Structures are given as structure tokens and as C-alpha cells.
Amino acid sequence: MKTVEMHLPSVLGAEKEAMETAALIARGVGFSADRIEDLKTALSEACINAIEHGNKFGEQETITVFLAAGDSSLHMRVRDKGKGFRIGDSKGPIRDHSIPRRRGWGMFIIRKLVNEVCYEITPEGGCETKMVIHLDKDFAEK
Numbered sequence: 001m002k003t004v005e006m007h008l009p010s011v012l013g014a015e016k017e018a019m020e021t022a023a024l025i026a027r028g029v030g031f032s033a034d035r036i037e038d039l040k041t042a043l044s045e046a047c048i049n050a051i052e053h054g055n056k057f058g059e060q061e062t063i064t065v066f067l068a069a070g071d072s073s074l075h076m077r078v079r080d081k082g083k084g085f086r087i088g089d090s091k092g093p094i095r096d097h098s099i100p101r102r103r104g105w106g107m108f109i110i111r112k113l114v115n116e117v118c119y120e121i122t123p124e125g126g127c128e129t130k131m132v133i134h135l136d137k138d139f140a141e142k
Helices: 015-029 033-054 105-113
Strands: 002-009 062-069 073-079 116-121 127-134
Touching: 002 015, 015 033, 015 062, 015 073, 033 062, 033 073, 033 105, 033 127, 105 116, 105 127
Parallel strands: none
Antiparallel strands: 002 062, 062 073, 073 127, 116 127
16 A cells, blocks of 8 residues: 655645645545545545644644555545544534534534544644545445
8 A cells, every 4th residue: 555645834735735635546546536525525624633733823834644555445634733622423513512513513514524534633743533435335355
């Protein structure tokens, strides 16, 4: 599995570079245009979450994006330097009273677009969103 590692500034707009790189890799694997749009949206949401919630728009900080293509999937990881936030369940948006109720739809959208997603605090500090998207939206590993 070939891996691409990107270090992007923690500013809105940086997610576009990650999206385009992921799309290029996905095209090479054989993803359909619809699945490429799904992965671009999911990766963009994860990057924006890292910039906004993780790094608090700290322009001196970076986010790290890892992309690894398999035969029929793309593994994506987005790492920030934050302390984490509450994710909520898979059925709806985050329901954390410390943030306005209109927030939390990003993770909900990500869950609907990729086949696998998890979020964890890394041992070295920071948080990481891990996502896997398959060529086939309904693919399920046995």
C-alpha cells in the first residue's frame, strides 16, 4: 500500500489540497466519480474539523493527512494537535451542551459517506480521524 503524507497549514482552504490529492489517488485505484465526491466531502469535513476544533485555527499549527490506497479502498487519516471533542452516536449530530445545537453535522456526514470511521486521541498528543472508503459504497468486509 503506497502512502502519501501531507503537512498542511491549519487554515481554511488547506483542505482543498488534501481533497485533490485524494481524488487523484482514488482515480488511479478506479473509484467512480460519485465515490470520489464522497471521499472528497468526507476528507474535507475531517480536515476542517481538525483546523477548527483541533487546532483552534492556530495558523502556527499544522494538520497531517495520510492517504493510503489499497486495491479497492482508500485509507485516510487526519491528525491535529488538539485535545479532542465529544463525537456522539452514529445516528445524528453531536449532542454536547457546550456547543450550539446546529453543530456536529460534519461527523454525521462523514459516517454516511465512508465505510469506516473512528476518532481517537493519539499517544503523542493530538487527535486523529481515521476513515476507509471502498470502491463499492455497500462493501462490507467479512
